[in-house]
Amino acid sequence: MPDWISAIILGVVEGLTEFIPVSSTGHLLLAKTALGLPPGFWDTFIVLIQLGAILGVVALYFRRLWAVLVTLPTSQRSRHFALSVLVALLPGVLAGALLHDVIKDVLFGSPRLICVSLIVGGMVLLVIDRRAPAPRETDAMALSLKTSLLVGLFQALAIIPGVSRSGGTIVGAMLLGVEKRAAAEFSFFLAMPTMAGAFVLDFWSNRQSLHGDRLGLLALGFGVSLVVGYAVARVMLDFVSRRGFAPFGWWRILVGAAGLVLLSRT
Template structure:
């Protein structure tokens, strides 16, 4: 029962931090110092990835009409070409991460999955968000609709997502930062990061499941289910919050938060761990 409660807490952390540009990995590593589920390291590695499926389902539910390529037009069901175009751009944007992440995932984890890297990436990208938003105070965004996103821009956004293979960067943080640098508005940048997460995180979760296997105990199933369901529910709230927040504010607050979190992580591992 205690492990299920811990899984719920981790699901809350995943649901919040997956969509805000503040690094879910950094938060889960910090949480792991205080909330340890009594399972094998292999299971926990798989758990931290698979609970993202719950978070992804939240995007699908919230944006179903925009993402489903068939809709009713003048009383008839037709293929929505704007949705087809959106998915094609998402597929193009996934290519860089697929080419680099799939063959080199283990090597990248072995090289960069440590608290030192996460502290550095938290702080560096926090500073970049603040600098970018300071620049944006006097800059207009030329891309305010998904139809304005070219395939070249989508591919370049996907290239920025590759940076998220380094722990602590934040997948949403890398894609949002890259999209804004390429001229996308905050809303388009955030939503594109949501949509881009669907194939990326589904693929990552499937690979982890295949690697771990499907021979779960009853407790393992309960822990996974608790984490996924919680991540789904919290993700809906987090996504709604983020989209409402950026209508009136910029991303600087998240930049400052990343810097503070990086300093806290550094102090913890240097003086307490």
């Protein structure tokens, strides 16, 4: 299969899965394995194209984010929101900086671990969707700093492929009494600086190998993930408000189980 088709497929997978709690990285790594793509460049590709989907959400929330930015000097609400995102960001930044090599060299090379993480995470989603505490916080832009920090600790678990960054933040937020829609929305906001940081770190680490055709493949996957991610983010919150997270839990279990079956045969 030509590399440009693989880039498109991975871009579509990223855009479809970045904002739903099914682990975009886990799905991308399983897709990479199914496509027979070698490690190295394609592992870097998987990390870098995730920023494309994130930029789709930036476009979707641009007015609200711009309003926060321009009112930072005058609005206590805007400053609190910015601080809450920074506080939630810290655990993931520390975990990513300390464990970057382990993540890329060990965890990225374990499709069986990804499948198990998908199944376990799916079961957790099913339980939380039914038994989460009654919500005490309903505004994603006004979470307490304590809640934000604890949500950030849950996000740090997503260094394990298959756990899901959005899944970790959403489950953590709901356990802490954040309403479902607000939990998903805060996950969107937290994704922006998280994935921007991951992009810069991985791009800089691999800058010497990213040239020529590889840059073209990266640009293609990046663009596809942006367009698809924007479309998914537009419908995600309304879907969650109506159906909850149970469908994503079942999907994780299905994909993880199918992956284990396929791995046992190869």
